[in-house]
Amino acid sequence: MRKYIVRRVFELVLVLFVVSIFAFFLIRLAPGDPAVVLAGEHATEEILQEIREKWGLDKPLIVQYFIWLNSALKGDFGRSVRTGDSVLKEIFYRFPNTFELSLFAMIIATVVGVFAGVISAVRRKSFWDYLTMTMALFGVSMPVFWLGIMLMLIFGIWLHILPISGRMDVYISVNRITNFLLIDSLITGNLEAFFNILKHLVLPGIALATIPMAFIARITRSSMLDVMSKDYVRTAKAKGLSEKSVILRHAFRNALIPIVTSVGTQFALLLAGAILTETVFAWPGLGRYIVGAVSARDYPVVQGSIIFVAFLVAIVNLFVDILYAYIDPRIRY
Amino acid sequence: MKHFKRSTITVVILMLLVTLVGITGFTACKPKEKKPVVLTFAKAGDAVKLDPADVTDGESITVMDNIFEGLVKYKPGTTEIEPCLATSWDISEDGRVFTFHLRKDVKFHDGTDFNADAVVFSLERQRDPNHPFHKYGEWAYWGWVFGAVEKTEKVDDYTVKITLKEKFAPFLTTMAMFTAFIVSPTSAEKWGEEWYAHPVGTGPFKFVEWIKDDHITLEKFDDYWGEKPKIDKLIFKVIPDASVRLLELQQGNVQGMEFPNPDDLEKIKSDPNLKLLSQPGLNIGYLAMNMGEDTPGYDPHFGDVRVRRAVSYAINKKDIVKHLYKGTAVPAKNPLPPTLWGYNDEIEDYEYNPEKAKELLTEAGYPDGFETNLWAMPVARPYMFDPQKIAEAIQADLEKVGIKAKIVSYDWGTYLQKTEAGEHAMCLLGWTMDYPDPDNILYVLLDKDAATVGSAGNVAFYRNDKVHELNMKAKKTYDRKEREKYYKEIQEIIHEDAPWVCLAHANQMVVFRNNVKGFKLYPTGDYHFDTTYIEEEGN
Numbered sequence: 077m078r079k080y081i082v083r084r085v086f087e088l089v090l091v092l093f094v095v096s097i098f099a100f101f102l103i104r105l106a107p108g109d110p111a112v113v114l115a116g117e118h119a120t121e122e123i124l125q126e127i128r129e130k131w132g133l134d135k136p137l138i139v140q141y142f143i144w145l146n147s148a149l150k151g152d153f154g155r156s157v158r159t160g161d162s163v164l165k166e167i168f169y170r171f172p173n174t175f176e177l178s179l180f181a182m183i184i185a186t187v188v189g190v191f192a193g194v195i196s197a198v199r200r201k202s203f204w205d206y207l208t209m210t211m212a213l214f215g216v217s218m219p220v221f222w223l224g225i226m227l228m229l230i231f232g233i234w235l236h237i238l239p240i241s242g243r244m245d246v247y248i249s250v251n252r253i254t255n256f257l258l259i260d261s262l263i264t265g266n267l268e269a270f271f272n273i274l275k276h277l278v279l280p281g282i283a284l285a286t287i288p289m290a291f292i293a294r295i296t297r298s299s300m301l302d303v304m305s306k307d308y309v310r311t312a313k314a315k316g317l318s319e320k321s322v323i324l325r326h327a328f329r330n331a332l333i334p335i336v337t338s339v340g341t342q343f344a345l346l347l348a349g350a351i352l353t354e355t356v357f358a359w360p361g362l363g364r365y366i367v368g369a370v371s372a373r374d375y376p377v378v379q380g381s382i383i384f385v386a387f388l389v390a391i392v393n394l395f396v397d398i399l400y401a402y403i404d405p406r407i408r409y
Numbered sequence: 410m411k412h413f414k415r416s417t418i419t420v421v422i423l424m425l426l427v428t429l430v431g432i433t434g435f436t437a438c439k440p441k442e443k444k445p446v447v448l449t450f451a452k453a454g455d456a457v458k459l460d461p462a463d464v465t466d467g468e469s470i471t472v473m474d475n476i477f478e479g480l481v482k483y484k485p486g487t488t489e490i491e492p493c494l495a496t497s498w499d500i501s502e503d504g505r506v507f508t509f510h511l512r513k514d515v516k517f518h519d520g521t522d523f524n525a526d527a528v529v530f531s532l533e534r535q536r537d538p539n540h541p542f543h544k545y546g547e548w549a550y551w552g553w554v555f556g557a558v559e560k561t562e563k564v565d566d567y568t569v570k571i572t573l574k575e576k577f578a579p580f581l582t583t584m585a586m587f588t589a590f591i592v593s594p595t596s597a598e599k600w601g602e603e604w605y606a607h608p609v610g611t612g613p614f615k616f617v618e619w620i621k622d623d624h625i626t627l628e629k630f631d632d633y634w635g636e637k638p639k640i641d642k643l644i645f646k647v648i649p650d651a652s653v654r655l656l657e658l659q660q661g662n663v664q665g666m667e668f669p670n671p672d673d674l675e676k677i678k679s680d681p682n683l684k685l686l687s688q689p690g691l692n693i694g695y696l697a698m699n700m701g702e703d704t705p706g707y708d709p710h711f712g713d714v715r716v717r718r719a720v721s722y723a724i725n726k727k728d729i730v731k732h733l734y735k736g737t738a739v740p741a742k743n744p745l746p747p748t749l750w751g752y753n754d755e756i757e758d759y760e761y762n763p764e765k766a767k768e769l770l771t772e773a774g775y776p777d778g779f780e781t782n783l784w785a786m787p788v789a790r791p792y793m794f795d796p797q798k799i800a801e802a803i804q805a806d807l808e809k810v811g812i813k814a815k816i817v818s819y820d821w822g823t824y825l826q827k828t829e830a831g832e833h834a835m836c837l838l839g840w841t842m843d844y845p846d847p848d849n850i851l852y853v854l855l856d857k858d859a860a861t862v863g864s865a866g867n868v869a870f871y872r873n874d875k876v877h878e879l880n881m882k883a884k885k886t887y888d889r890k891e892r893e894k895y896y897k898e899i900q901e902i903i904h905e906d907a908p909w910v911c912l913a914h915a916n917q918m919v920v921f922r923n924n925v926k927g928f929k930l931y932p933t934g935d936y937h938f939d940t941t942y943i944e945e946e947g948n
Contacts, residue, residue, distance in 0.1 A: 109822055121864055123552050130547075158457050160605060169621055187421065221650070228656055240660060241653050246449055246624055246644050358648040360622030373822070 077401065084397070088390045092383055096148070099382035100141050103375055110157050110373035131157060144379065153383075154376035156369070163380035167362065171384075172255040173243060174354070174361035178346035180277045181284035186339050189289040193296025193335075197304060198323055208293055215290035224283040224356035231279060241358040244273045280357040284350050288342035295338040299331040306330075332403045340396035344389040445641035446943055448925065450936070451654040451666035455622050455647045460605035461590035462535050463546035467791075470587045471667075471936040472625055472645050476518075477590035477610030480509050480528065480569075481581060485940060486929035488691075488749060488845030490581055494523065494591055494611065495569075504576040504887060511567040515634045517593040518615035525563040530594040532561040532571070545602055550588040554843055576885045578892060579846035586844050587935075613638045613939040622647055639927070639942035658683065658920060664943065665921040665928070667936075671735035671794065682923055689739050690917035691746050691932050693850065694792040694839035696724070696783075696803065696910040701870025704831025704862050708781050710773075711834065717907040719769035720835075721759035723810045728761075729802050730913050734794055737918065741911035743900050744850050748932045751847040751893045753900040759907075766810045778811020784828060784836035788821045792839030792915045799912070800837060828868045837912075838868055845933055847896040852880045855903060871908035 111127040128134040132143060147154060153163040192208040199205055232240035239245070243257070250269045253260050261269040303309065304327050312326045351363035362381065369377035400407045456469035461477050464470060480495035495509040515523035534542040535551040536558060557577040562570045573580060583589065596609035608616045613635065614627035627643040646663060648654045651670040657663045659680065669677060669685070677685050698711040698720065710716050726740045742758035745751060770778060785800035786793075793799060800816050807814050814835065819827060828836050842849045853859055857872035858880075876899050883895040903909070917934055924944040931937065 106820070109826070112822055112825065123547075123549060127547055160458065160602070166621070225650075225652060225656075228653065233656060233660060240657050240662065241648055242646070243623055246626070246646060247447070355649045356653060358623075358646075358650070358653060360620070360647070364622060364649070 077398075081394070081398070084394050088387070088394070091390055092386055095386040096145065096379065096383055097141070099379045100144065101137070103370065103373070103378045104137065106370075106373070110375060144376075148380075148383070153380035156377045157374045158369075158372050158377075163376050166365065166377065167381060167384050169255060170360060170362045170365050172257065173359060174347065174350070174363060176256060176258055176273075177277060177280055177284060177353075177359060177361060178343065178350070180281040181346060181350075182288060182339065182343045184281055185285040185288035185292055185342065188285070189292030190296050190335065192289075193293040194300055194323065194328065196293070196297040197300030198319075200301065205297075209297070212290035212293045215286040218286060220283055220286070220350070220352045221356045223286060224280070224353060227279045227283055238278055239276050240279075241356075242276060243360060244269065244276050248272050280353050280359055283357070284346065284353045288339075288346065291342055292335065292338050296331070296335050299334040300327060303327045303331040329403070333400060336396055336399055336403065340392050340399075344392040347388045347392070348385045446639070447642040447644065448640045448665065448938065448941065448943060449644040449646050449663040450938075451646050451648045451657060451663040453647075453649060453651070453654070453668050456619075456625060456645075458605040459608040459616070459619065459625075460546060461587040461592070461608075461610075462531065462548055462551065463605060464587070465549050467934060471934070472627075473587060473590065473608065473610075474612075474935045474937050475614040475627055475643060475939070476608050476612045476616055477587070477592065478612050479585055479587075479589045479591060480511075481585045483585050483845075483931055483933060483935070485937070486931060488582075488932050490585055493585075494528075498581075500887065504885075505573045507571045507573070507580070508564070509569045509571070511569060512634065513567055515611050516632050517596070517611055518609045518630055519593055519596050521593055521595045523591065523611050524566045525569045526566075527591050527594055528569045529561050529563050530597070531591045532558070532589065534597075535588070536561070542597060545604065550586070550843070554583050554586065554588060576887075578884050578887055579844060579848045582846045583844045614643050617642075636939070638939045640938060643938050655920070658922065661922065664925050665919060667919050669918055669920050671737045674736055677920055683920055684923050685918060685920050686928065686930050687737075687916045687918045688930055688932070689746050689748055689914040690791070690934060691749060691842040691845055692792040692840060692915055693741055693744050693746060694738070694790070694837070694912045694915065695741070695744070696720075696835060696837055696912060697869040698835050698908060698910075699831055699833055699868070699870055700872075700908055701831045701860060701862065701865075704870055706782075706832040706834055707870075708834035710775065710779050710781060713773045714906060715769045715773040716775070718759065719766040719773070719810065720807065720812070721766075721907050721910050722762045722769065723766035723812070724803055724806045724910055724912075725761045726758075726910075726912060729799060733798050733802060734913055734915070737794060738913040738915045741913050742904075744855060744903065744909065744911055745847055745896070745900065746842075746914045746932075749842075749845055749847060750889070751896040753897040755897075756900060756904050759910075763806075763810050770810060770812075775811070778813065780813045780815070781834045782817050783807075783814040784817045784819075784824070784833040786821055786824045786837065787818050790839055791841050792913070793837065794915070796837050803837075829865045830863050831865065831868070831870055833868070836868055841934070847892070848880070848884060851876075851896055851899050851903075852884070855899075855908070856880050869908035871903075871906065873902060873906060876902055 111124045111133060132140055144154065155162055156166055196205040196208045228240045231238040248269045250257050250261050250266060251264045253263060257273050258270060261273060309322060309327050312322045348363070351367050353359065354361040354364040366378065366381045369381065452468060454468040456472050457466055458464050458469055459473060461473045478493050480493060481490045482493035483489065484491045494512050494515065496512050497510045499508045511525060511528065517523055534540045535548040536555070537543060557573045557575060557580065559572045559574045564570050591611060593609040596607060597604045600607045606619060611634070613630055613633045615630040617626040617628050619625045624644055624646045629638050629641050648657060651668060652673070654666040655669060655673050658666050674685070677683050698717050699706055699708065700711055701707055702712065730738050730740045742756055743753055770776065783800055783804060785796045787797065789795060804814050804816060817833070827833070828838060840850060840854055853866050855867055855871055855876065857877050859865060859867035860870045860872050879895045879899050883892045886892060917930060919930065921928060925941060926944060927940045927942050928938065929940065
């Protein structure tokens with residue numbers, strides 16, 4: 077197993093390197109001059125030239141790439157062209173917001189999705205089956221921003237039991253240690269903040285969870301159906317085991333691999349930043365930040381963010397692969 | 410793994426129950442600590458930096474309007490200048506040297522004194538490449554607006570002398586701009602590179618915290634030299650979606666917001682708890698016709714004034730403003746907005762008259778019209794809400810008189826570059842004024858000096874010698890009445906020559922809950938909350 081992990085880490089480095097090349101050159105293919113974005117529309121050519129020199133934008137692309145790579149390898153991803161802040165610092169400031177939201181959404185999506193998928197498979201072609209699969213279709217088709225506003229209207233305005241937008245109420249203050257606010261509020265014993273933050277997580281979490289929930293439900297259903305037609309399940313039933321035991325112990329565990337894959341993929345996608353949800357719910361996350369950086373041609377931020385997201389996705393995939401070994405003893409690395 | 414599933418489910422259910430109790434429990438006993446007066450204002454975007462000299466975007470400026478001040482400021486709700494950190498000033502005989510007498514007993518938020526050193530620091534760090542702080546910013550606006558400034562010098566602790574390279578009439582007005590806000594040198598030295606995140610000024614509110622992409626908190630400054638604000642805490646909350654901003658405002662979670670959705674205006678007007686503040690902003694949205702024979706996009710048709718006037722008659726401005734701007738703008742007849750001094754109200758606009766347009770086209774030799782192109786930007790601009798739709802409307806209007814225009818679009822940055830190089834025959838564009846002086850439109854956008862191919866602010870490449878002569882005269886005198894005369898004449902000439910079809914002046918709009926009083930809209934788009942107060946609401 078250890079050798080496997082080491083091998084995967086090497087692959088990760090290679091992948092990040094290739095991603096960095098893409099990230100670097102692709103954003104520069106987009107028309108638009110970061111100097112103009114920085115200096116405003118009325119800047120004179122002199123000011124633009126000054127800015128280009130200061131940020132090294134006037135050097136040949138290959139040279140710019142290696143300068144950037146050189147710093148990146150030392151952990152310095154440069155400074156945001158717009159705000160002047162260190163790119164890594166900005167990413168780490170916002171990433172916990174996205175992570176908490178994504179994790180919350182994934183928990184909802186996984187619990188509900190798996191539950192619905194299992195029941196659908198077991199009660200195949202029943203009313204419940206059709207209901208869940210139709211809802212799964214809705215979940216995937218409904219635009220998130222519309223759903224978000226609907227949730228706000230229902231729970232925030234009509235029923236008035238949940239907040240409408242934002243990470244937490246403005247009068248709440250949390251001492252930031254890890255920047256993961258749920259953890260920080262617990263560590264500092266700030267229970268009021270903890271529950272306030274949790275409250276604000278509910279609506280965006282639900283909105284965000286609808287798509288992964290739909291995917292997970294469908295995969296669970298099809299995987300379970302596949303497993304339930306297998307001989308060992310028939311044997312278990314023939315042995316006289318209770319239905320619950322057959323489903324949970326024999327069928328479900330063997331159906332897990334595709335489900336875990338799906339959960340992992342969906343989670344990685346969410347971590348990349350749920351831009352629409354973050355915009356609608358005024359959630360200060362990474363997705364919104366990256367989109368803003370692309371619009372502003374903030375090259376260092378875009379590059380650093382893409383590498384960071386690629387890294388996250390690779391880590392999640394690695395984690396999922398290792399999990400396989402625990403689920404299925406036949407898989408050995 | 411036998412009991413794995415069962416105990417896990419139990420644990421999960423327990424956690425959910427605890428969470429539910431916690432949430433409802435803390436909802437029930439939410440502290441109603443509303444003793445300090447808090448105003449939360451919802452903005453569409455976060456500030457980029459909090460150094461007033463180093464930004465160009467409205468989201469940063471509107472926050473800093475409350476933290477910093479300049480030597481002069483705008484009279485509340487107007488574009489007139491009045492003393493602020495300077496109590497008076499003298500202008501030399503040749504109009505090149507301004508001596509400002511500074512206000513005494515003013516403190517910065519960090520407790521240090523405001524004096525001539527602070528003024529010199531704030532301005533020279535932008536101008537002087539050898540200044541130790543020059544490297545910490547881009548100072549984008551300095552060259553653009555304050556290019557005429559030669560030097561800023563301290564005469565004594567409370568007197569500052571600013572020397573201009575040449576007489577520049579708008580100078581005093583520009584000194585009210587955010588670029589010339591005075592910052593605390595002590596705190597700039599303390600924070601160095603990070604200074605833009607730790608703003609220290611002399612304004613009625615002082616900076617408390619900035620949670621990026623979420624909110625900025627300001628607090629009343631107790632040692633403010635002027636009338637103390639009636640709000641204790643001022644919070645700028647970032648809510649990117651306009652519908653969500655309105656929902657929060659209706660709920661009372663925020664007390665004010667900017668940039669409502671045009672579609673929501675009816676709802677806002679009919680809501681008894683809300684009030685809409687609206688007036689034409691200092692901006693102009695226009696259709697420019699390229700008259701530059703030396704540009705690649707030049708279409709000879711537009712070299713004929715009759716064709717240009719025909720286009721002016723062909724476009725149904727009122728309908729465009731009514732339906733496409735949806736009540737968020739007023740139709741324009743001049744490049745200058747009506748809220749600015751020097752606006753020539755006597756001018757009669759080209760009325761919508763497609764028959765007259767066809768007549769003029771026939772006279773010019775094009776009875777069957779002609780083909781051309783119409784450039785439109787892909788992004789919403791403050792002065793033009795939906796350029797693509799507006800271009801389509803114009804295209805349809807022109808088609809009716811025989812002019813077939815193909816719509817061309819590019820990414821915003823590219824669009825600017827190409828129109829500055831004159832690659833278009835006609836283009837939609839606009840301008841939000843940097844400072845409230847007619848020079849900022851009539852010279853910057855319509856003078857022949859601004860028609861350099863490749864970097865033109867004058868995208869109609871309109872080169873009129875008489876206009877240039879008048880612009881130069883107006884720049885060189887400080888006599889307001891004289892300048893008004895010149896600018897009014899320029900507007901008449903422009904009306905005759907019709908290089909543009911002036912489309913609309915977009916309104917600036919903010920919405921407040923009814924119990925928020927005392928807020929004045931400044932034509933420049935600044936948000937000042939020093940006069941704002943909140944009445945008791947039955948909420």
